[in-house]
Amino acid sequence: MTKVDRFLEARPRRAASLRLARRGHGFVLADEGGDRCEMNETAAAVWELCDGETTVAEMVGAVCLACNVDRADAVEDLRRVVVALASEGFVEWRVGAAAGSDGR
Amino acid sequence: MGVGTLCVRVVSPCPLLGESLTRLLEAQSEFEAAWDAVEDIEREADAGSRPDLVLVDAGRHDNPPDLGPRIQRRWPGVVMIELVRAGARGERHRPVQGAVATLGGTLDADDLAVSLRRIHEHGRLRPTSVPRRRAPEEDDPEGSAVARLTERETEVLRLLVAGHPPAEMARVLGLSVNTLRAHVQNLLVKLQVHSRLEAAALARRVGLGGAPGPSAAAAADRPDGDGRGTAATRERAARVLVADGRALVRTALRVALDAEDGVVVVAEAADTEEAVAEAHRVRPDVVLLDAQLPPGGGVEACALIKSADLVTRVLVVSEHPDEERLLAAVEAGGDGYSEWSGGIAGLSADIRRLHAGEASIPPGMLGLLLRRLIQRGREADRAVDRFSRLSRREREILALMVEGMDNHSIARALVISPHTARTHAQNVLSKLGVHSRVEAAAVAVEFGLIERFMGAS
Numbered sequence: 302m303t304k305v306d307r308f309l310e311a312r313p314r315r316a317a318s319l320r321l322a323r324r325g326h327g328f329v330l331a332d333e334g335g336d337r338c339e340m341n342e343t344a345a346a347v348w349e350l351c352d353g354e355t356t357v358a359e360m361v362g363a364v365c366l367a368c369n370v371d372r373a374d375a376v377e378d379l380r381r382v383v384v385a386l387a388s389e390g391f392v393e394w395r396v397g398a399a400a401g402s403d404g405r
Numbered sequence: 406m407g408v409g410t411l412c413v414r415v416v417s418p419c420p421l422l423g424e425s426l427t428r429l430l431e432a433q434s435e436f437e438a439a440w441d442a443v444e445d446i447e448r449e450a451d452a453g454s455r456p457d458l459v460l461v462d463a464g465r466h467d468n469p470p471d472l473g474p475r476i477q478r479r480w481p482g483v484v485m486i487e488l489v490r491a492g493a494r495g496e497r498h499r500p501v502q503g504a505v506a507t508l509g510g511t512l513d514a515d516d517l518a519v520s521l522r523r524i525h526e527h528g529r530l531r532p533t534s535v536p537r538r539r540a541p542e543e544d545d546p547e548g549s550a551v552a553r554l555t556e557r558e559t560e561v562l563r564l565l566v567a568g569h570p571p572a573e574m575a576r577v578l579g580l581s582v583n584t585l586r587a588h589v590q591n592l593l594v595k596l597q598v599h600s601r602l603e604a605a606a607l608a609r610r611v612g613l614g615g616a617p618g619p620s621a622a623a624a625a626d627r628p629d630g631d632g633r634g635t636a637a638t639r640e641r642a643a644r645v646l647v648a649d650g651r652a653l654v655r656t657a658l659r660v661a662l663d664a665e666d667g668v669v670v671v672a673e674a675a676d677t678e679e680a681v682a683e684a685h686r687v688r689p690d691v692v693l694l695d696a697q698l699p700p701g702g703g704v705e706a707c708a709l710i711k712s713a714d715l716v717t718r719v720l721v722v723s724e725h726p727d728e729e730r731l732l733a734a735v736e737a738g739g740d741g742y743s744e745w746s747g748g749i750a751g752l753s754a755d756i757r758r759l760h761a762g763e764a765s766i767p768p769g770m771l772g773l774l775l776r777r778l779i780q781r782g783r784e785a786d787r788a789v790d791r792f793s794r795l796s797r798r799e800r801e802i803l804a805l806m807v808e809g810m811d812n813h814s815i816a817r818a819l820v821i822s823p824h825t826a827r828t829h830a831q832n833v834l835s836k837l838g839v840h841s842r843v844e845a846a847a848v849a850v851e852f853g854l855i856e857r858f859m860g861a862s
Contacts, residue, residue: 326768346772355779363778367771368764369740 305376309361313383313392314353321345330391338389347382351392357383411436411525412454416476417462418443419724420748425657426460426488428749432570432660433518433600434589443468446479455480457525460508461501463487473502486524488512488653514656518600548611550596558592561585562613565605570664602656643760644671646689646717648680648706650699658693665753667760675699677706684710689717690760693752696723696730704733711738718759722752731770732777741765788852794836802829803837804855807846 302310318332321340328345330338340348350360357379364375386392413436417423423440430438439456459476462468469475476485487504506524508517554562557578564574575585589601598604645662647670649655659670672687674680676699684692692710694703703721710719718740723730731742743755744767755765766774795803798819805815816826830842839845849855 323769342768342771346775349772350775350779359779359782360775362782363775366735366778367766367774370764 308380309356309358309376311357311383311394312353312355313351313357313387313394315348315351315386315392316390319391321348338391343378344382344386347379348386348391351383351386410434411458411521412456413438413521414456414459414480415440415462416443416446416459416472418465418467419462419745421722421745421752422462422654422657424749425654425661426462428661428664429514429517429653429657433602434586434593435518435522435600443472446475456483458521459483459485460521461485461487461504463499463501463504463507464489466499468499468501470499471502472499473504476501477503484524486521513652514602515600515606517653518602522599547596547607551608551611551613553595554592558588558595559613561588562592562604562608565589565601566608566613570660573664642667642669643690643756644669644687645756646670646672646674646680646683646687646692648674648676648683648693648698648703649695650675650697651695654695661749662753662756665749667757668753677701677709680706681709681713684715684717685713688715691756692717692719693756694719694721696721696727704730704737704739707734707739708737720755720759720765726767726770728770728773728777731766731774732781735774735778736781742767742770785852788837788848788854789857791837792849792852792854792858795833799829799833799836800855800858802826803833803845803849806830806833806842807849807855809846 319330319337320332322329322331324339328340328342329336330340330348347360360379361372361375364370364379365372368375370378383392387394413430415423415426415430415438417426417440420440420442423442427438427440430436459480461472461476473485476483485501485504486506486508487501488508506520508520512520551559551562560578561574564577571582571585571589574580575582578585580588593599593601593604596604596607598607645668647655647658647662649658652675655673655675659673662668662670671689672683674683680692680694680698683689692707694706694710696703698706703723707719707721710717719738720741720743721730721734721739722743722745724745726744734742741755741759741764743752743765745752747755747767758765792800792803801819802815805818810818812823812826812830815821815830816823819826821829834840834842834845837845837848839848
């Protein structure tokens with residue numbers, strides 16, 4: 302299995318302590334300590350899809366249809382967004398497993 | 406002739422309709438126009454002059470029932486006219502109490518100007534007086550009238566035919582706006598017409614301004630013509646086909662969009678059939694489809710256009726946020742979805758976005774759309790999984806169910822007994838997890854199961 306395949310099978314899950322709120326034309330992720338991150342609508346939509354059940358492959362398919370972009374571009378865009386969210390601890394990875402089961 | 410400028414207020418909750426109608430009226434020298442949202446009627450101290458007429462968008466189910474009295478409180482005694490959609494005498498039409506006339510959805514821009522003038526003059530619209538059309542006369546009075554124009558007036562008329570706004574015409578001709586207006590007034594007098602649109606229509610009839618049809622198309626296609634902007638600007642402009650069942654709205658959108666940067670309307674269509682034909686004929690960059698386009702709606706037209714061998718982007722425009730329609734438009738291959746609430750600026754931005762190769766989803770709807778698409782994808786996966794459990798014979802039975810056959814017809818078609826056909830049909834329902842033959846057929850059609858799998862064992 303390639304890195305891309307593993308990424309596509311991942312089921313990222315958003316951190317339970319964070320909530321998404323609309324702020325002006327954009328969005329912010331916030332927790333009890335206050336605002337943590339400003340987001341545009343696309344990143345906010347991806348964050349909301351990170352429910353621990355939806356695979357990145359499913360997100361890619363939907364983005365291709367909704368935004369009329371090539372699959373390769375959609376994979377790259379999602380990789381950038383999800384990796385950025387994960388690096389900040391806003392989502393955690395669940396590779397190849399649905400929420401509630403062990404990741405691989 | 407010789408009448409003064411009429412001050413018209415357009416009252417509509419819809420920014421796109423309000424703005425475009427206002428611009429359409431202002432494109433004619435005999436009107437001053439402004440748009441009020443319904444909620445604005447009583448809010449502001451009147452910043453402008455009292456209107457001569459109020460044109461109310463009555464084709465809205467969300468208009469308040471006391472809209473007429475509210476308008477009368479704001480401008481006591483003002484003459485009110487309601488504008489309804491074609492065939493909108495049903496539930497979408499909420500009559501405006503106190504309106505003296507109703508103008509229908511088939512009304513075009515020329516009719517509108519004449520009707521408003523006559524309502525103002527007579528206090529109400531007399532059916533015998535409209536629609537006013539120039540009667541055919543002996544000889545060629547229209548051609549003779551055009552021949553009486555000066556060279557400069559003829560140039561102005563050509564630009565009117567091309568649908569340019571006054572400021573752009575003045576710039577192209579190197580005139581001040583006041584001088585341009587004087588030329589326009591002169592040519593209106595010489596042509597014996599009341600409005601710029603009438604003048605443009607007359608010019609087209611006598612062959613001035615190139616081929617018939619929206620001459621903005623010609624302006625956009627001419628590399629060095631007298632169109633607006635530089636040649637480079639025109640090359641970048643999105644060539645747009647506007648498809649809407651309402652003649653007046655089409656014209657209003659054309660006038661309003663042509664005044665926007667990077668957009669030029671090259672054709673119009675009144676229904677799906679015409680939209681598909683015009684898309685083939687003019688090959689627009691962007692097709693603008695009203696969600697209510699007759700007969701089957703903009704999404705249906707979108708699917709037809711996208712299934713044709715055309716390199717064109719499709720934008721479905723809806724008056725109200727509608728998640729189901731948004732999803733359907735995306736699944737039909739649409740490249741964008743726009744709402745009337747965004748006004749002309751929002752619509753033209755969406756058109757430019759599509760022309761640049763991007764998609765256009767209304768703000769706040771992307772997350773919802775992605776979730777719905779993922780959900781649909783899962784449903785399709787489940788349907789395919791269930792279909793794969795069907796035997797070859799059961800798939801044949803399902804295909805015949807989709808064609809509407811009952812057990813006896815299926816038995817005859819497959820040369821089996823009716824009892825065997827019924828057993829197979831029960832197995833199909835069971836394996837697909839549905840409760841009826843209709844439901845089974847619907848699932849097969851919705852997810853394209855027959856086309857996808859027939860021939861596979």
